[in-house]
Amino acid sequence: MRYLVTGGAGFIGSNFIRYIFNKYGADAQVVNLDKLTYAGIRENLAEYEGSKNYRFVHGDIATPEDVAEAYKGVDGSGVDVVVNFAAETHVDRSLMEAGTFIQTDVHGVLVLLEEARKNAPNLRRFIQISTDEVYGSIDQGSFTESDPLNPRNPYSASKAGGDRMAYAYAQTYGMPVVVTRASNNFGPYQYPEKLIPLFVTNAIDDQPLPLYGDGKNIRDWLFVDDHCAAIDFLIENGSNSETYNIGGGNERENREITQKILQIVGKPDSLIKRVSDRQGHDRRYSIDTAKLNNLGFRWTTDFDDALERTVRWYVANEPWWRAIKERSAEYKAFYAKQYANR
Numbered sequence: 087m088r089y090l091v092t093g094g095a096g097f098i099g100s101n102f103i104r105y106i107f108n109k110y111g112a113d114a115q116v117v118n119l120d121k122l123t124y125a126g127i128r129e130n131l132a133e134y135e136g137s138k139n140y141r142f143v144h145g146d147i148a149t150p151e152d153v154a155e156a157y158k159g160v161d162g163s164g165v166d167v168v169v170n171f172a173a174e175t176h177v178d179r180s181l182m183e184a185g186t187f188i189q190t191d192v193h194g195v196l197v198l199l200e201e202a203r204k205n206a207p208n209l210r211r212f213i214q215i216s217t218d219e220v221y222g223s224i225d226q227g228s229f230t231e232s233d234p235l236n237p238r239n240p241y242s243a244s245k246a247g248g249d250r251m252a253y254a255y256a257q258t259y260g261m262p263v264v265v266t267r268a269s270n271n272f273g274p275y276q277y278p279e280k281l282i283p284l285f286v287t288n289a290i291d292d293q294p295l296p297l298y299g300d301g302k303n304i305r306d307w308l309f310v311d312d313h314c315a316a317i318d319f320l321i322e323n324g325s326n327s328e329t330y331n332i333g334g335g336n337e338r339e340n341r342e343i344t345q346k347i348l349q350i351v352g353k354p355d356s357l358i359k360r361v362s363d364r365q366g367h368d369r370r371y372s373i374d375t376a377k378l379n380n381l382g383f384r385w386t387t388d389f390d391d392a393l394e395r396t397v398r399w400y401v402a403n404e405p406w407w408r409a410i411k412e413r414s415a416e417y418k419a420f421y422a423k424q425y426a427n428r
């Protein structure tokens with residue numbers, strides 16, 4: 087199979103490319119189109135650089151020329167499948183600067199779809215990676231795929247735009263689109279601005295863990311390998327125009343995750359620092375995964391085991407996150423701004 091993966095230098099995209107090469111070996115060809123924003127780290131996939139099955143294209147999904155170049159594939163023969171991970175992804179950043187979210191998460195999706203019509207008329211599958219956040223917050227019960235969208239922050243509103251744009255191209259032009267809505271991912275190579283990698287790396291350095299509000303917000307946690315396996319499964323088994331929730335079945339309050347991290351790292355609860363709440367902070371995300379389950383997909387990860395392995399990965403891979411936390415001027419500037427408001 088010939089894949090175009092966008093945003094493959096980021097967290098889930100890099101895990102997905104590794105998953106595909108581990109599973110399919112030389113049968114897979116992957117073009118990775120990535121803009122290398124603050125969140126893109128090309129070295130995450132250093133082991134594939136120079137391989138004849140892998141090609142990195144430095145470009146923007148919102149720039150038609152870059153996208154057309156990527157649709158040529160690894161060897162000029164084209165691509166069969168697109169998996170669009172490229173996005174601005176951090177809710178806190180969308181509260182400071184929403185414009186880039188609209189540009190990439192909405193307009194970028196439009197360009198990718200439009201260029202697919204021109205450059206890849208025989209595409210077998212276009213996977214639009216959306217998020218559980220597009221449904222908004224739910225106090226009880228779980229959202230199914232047919233529930234209305236109610237995004238409540240600029241990030242999720244932008245993702246909802248991209249999600250529905252992909253659907254519109256399926257309806258209007260018959261493109262083989264599948265939309266996936268995943269819950270909170272965790273695992274190796276996650277940028278240390280998201281809850282788990284931020285808290286693990288702060289704990290290692292005896293720095294405060296800034297827990298927002300009362301710490302009782304609930305997220306559903308999905309190990310990144312299960313997410314990659316589900317996407318791979320839906321490339322083959324999903325139906326055109328359909329949307330699939332990909333949850334983890336692991337709903338936890340943030341304060342519980344925080345305490346577990348401290349236990350694994352072996353640091354005291356006194357590192358927890360209650361800070362003022364995120365504006366518009368969604369209370370609880372919960373999605374019903376019966377549709378994916380009924381199609382035959384099976385999750386393989388135990389949450390506690392995966393969390394422990396993830397924490398140990400950050401402990402063992404200090405140079406990876408120290409390069410960001412200590413040498414990225416952008417990272418330091420973001421946190422200076424973030425805590426100036428709190």
Ligand code: NAD
Pocket residue numbers: 092093094095096097098099119120121122123124125126127145146147148170171172173174175176190194215216217218245267268269270271272276277
């Ligand atoms: P990430 O922030 O780690 O990586 C995003 C990647 O996209 C980076 O490599 C970045 O350089 C690239 N990128 C950004 N703008 C681009 C552009 N205009 N053109 C090309 N590349 C661009 O993100 P992630 O956590 O890996 O998320 C991947 C996808 O999964 C996103 O679409 C996100 O909305 C979705 N998602 C994430 C989660 C989660 O918990 N992380 C959950 C559900 C859905």
Ligand code: TDX
Pocket residue numbers: 175176177178216217218219269270271279280281282284296297298299303304305340364
């Ligand atoms: O410092 C923090 N303190 C804190 O209490 C951070 C960074 C987060 N939190 C809370 C906010 C959320 O309730 O932890 C929870 C998780 O926060 P994030 O890691 O920022 O993720 P979230 O806002 O839930 O969004 C994530 O899941 C859905 C991803 O960032 C999105 O890309 C994905 O679509």
